[in-house]
Amino acid sequence: MDHDEQDEQPLHGLYNTLRVMAQPAPFVFFGCIELRELLGLRARDERELMEQLERAPLGAVYYHTHSVFLRHYQVTGAYPNDFANWVASQVRDQVLGERLAVVDPFAFGSLESLRDELVSIIDHHIATLHPVPRVVFGDPFFFVQSHVIEVPTGLEARTLGEFRQCLAEVDASSIYFHALESKVRRGHPRGDFADWIGQAHGRESLGEEIARINPYLGGLEEIRVRMLRLLDAALGGEARRGGR
């Protein structure tokens, strides 16, 4: 080794270290499964629904509102939460069904505040009704609690191109976990995808567009399709040639 090489070696090492430090942290894709626990709570009329909703664990509020997307990857046209569906289809109270259906569970900062809103809507609705609408021929409402278990998928991305590739092939539960679950239970109001793209890659506007994708327009697969379109546009068609 000559003198010049000895001088350059530490500099080269420092350069590499700084280069690695400057790279954004990789995006690690997690999927999830939902363990559904039966709580033994049931309601046969709208007052019971309200009272049971008040005392049910927050995991039940989550199950009947947010994780609907985990059970139905494609929205099939029914109301997007179980409370609205039950009231409309089993109690046959279309008015309350519609009022509960428009509540966007992702617009609330906590499950507690979401619960308060739902209870308030039911309370206000039944205050003027005598008797309180109840199931006559249909099924009672059964409360179920959700336990979401995260599972690493083994996929991770450092660049937007890699991210696009992973997104195209990952299990739909991963889209749920990062786009929806993270907003509700892990305190990331824009979702993991938007945060990583905005913060790690300085693509704030792209992150904002991803955060604004509405899950009600088609469920998890529609989120995937819309994200892929946005990424393809951002990557200038580069990813389209190599991937999906």
Place this chain on the structure above:
Amino acid sequence: MAASTLTIEDYREVAPKGAVDFLLRLAERARGRRFLHVNSTRVGGGVAEILSRLVPIMGDLGIKTAWEVIEGDPEFFAMTKALHNALQGTEQAFTETMLNHYLEVNQANAQRLRPAGDLVLIHDPQPAAMIEARPPEGKWVWRCHIDLSTPQRRAWAFLRRHVLRYNAAVFSLPAFAQQLPLPQFLVYPSIDPLAEKNRRMTKGEIAKILANLQIPDDKPILLQVSRFDRFKDPIGVINAYQMVKRDHDVRLVLAGGGAADDPEGAQVLAEVREAAGRDPDVYVLDLPSNAHLQINALQRSATIVIQKSTREGFGLTVAEAMWKGKPVIGGATGGITVQILYGVTGYTVNSVEGAAYRIAIC
């Protein structure tokens, strides 16, 4: 494709994007653990069908999975059939002798099988009392596939004291569960898209099987596939067909098989044959329990699939028909209601008249 030749990799062609990789990752958490299934029959009925596919897949995922089947004499299976009916709401009479025999057979099976594992999953009421012989290690979970929503009180009281000794229970629908002081979970059953009963078939294969079964394909076929059981209401299906037949030239096929643990099947089959009479457009097929390809061909050749149950555990024949793109007219009971998207994939009905109306306009 035979079950033994399938691997988890084969499911990539039918599974949603990323699902197989996700399962492989998930299984890493349970790799090397011992999982034991116990039920009452190796052939016939939905549970045996699920296990015949699930057990090899679990093994392929690296979980040490075993499947044991209890043995019993005709008196035992007559008693468990009565227990099954009682738990689903039909009044039955039980003598002390019957109850004691149930316990003795369970005890004998526990001694013979020595069930043990990190997780032991006991399916349905027949082997439920084996819990009394559980070893200290491992978790035991009772998997209830039937509708327990309105059981005969005495039958449930008898079974409940054994269920209480489990670590947890699993039900197919929230409505099927009972108040129990142990964790209860919800797991929907499922079908195997690569099984003989569901795999793709060519038109030639289907035509050949129909010819072997001597069923002409010159008229629309209405089909119900189920074991010959009163809860499946096969007589109601014949009555609905007769109403439809006034205006539509259709053919009805009732295809069923016996299950080893169902001694009532032959009697119901005789009643169905009598109700069908000499109508040349009604075909009552008593198929062996391994007639999966025949069932597949019948479902694929049907115009409408019917599952007019009055009580139903889950009704996997509905999922099978929908997998093949067939509209389904199902009884508004049990798991049928959560499978059919009303007006999209079919209709649920509450009467013979309702079934006839929906068949006619479908």
